[in-house]
Amino acid sequence: AQSVTQPDIHITVSEGASLELRCNYSYGATPYLFWYVQSPGQGLQLLLKYFSGDTLVQGIKGFEAEFKRSQSSFNLRKPSVHWSDAAEYFCAVGAQSGGGADGLTFGKGTHLIIQP
């Protein structure tokens, strides 16, 4: 079964500074990888996804992520954060189950705090 580890529970970044959120996954084949963001009281919104091809993926709101197979990682980055980026960020992995019934497996999330 697949699993996802987000090693940082909380991260504090100054507004305007760069950001990197870590995600490591465990899966036997090439996974489908996702990053979602959740603002307080809201559902999850997809930031970006990796299925195949170019390992550097561009997403919404200026985010990008890089798939590194050798490190089993899919870290999320942003060159300059804004106060509105404060939220909970979830990495998720999906199995290439060929139409199987699995949903996504999520990490525990990283809470991003933006300092003025």
Add this chain to the structure above:
Amino acid sequence: ETGVTQTPRHLVMGMTNKKSLKCEQHLGHNAMYWYKQSAKKPLELMFVYNFKEQTENNSVPSRFSPECPNSSHLFLHLHTLQPEDSALYLCASSHGVGSDEQFFGPGTRLTVL
């Protein structure tokens, strides 16, 4: 309405009550999901429906009973819940099951007294 909607947004119930959560998707998707989000725990997949058929029950207690009358609607019927069932319940939908991108609703914040 667009996307995935959930009602009610907030629900407080006693342990002996019976209530239902409703989810509706306006995206033409075929698969729908219920997740439970508790504080300090990862999102837990509860149920998966594909073309109205339940394809996964992730060892969920029987006090949670899902219903999917059609591909656009998903219900979660609740009865004799416990305080530890208090959580945010999220509904999601996707075009197909497996690893398709999932679109989430805003969730129902449930408190069991």
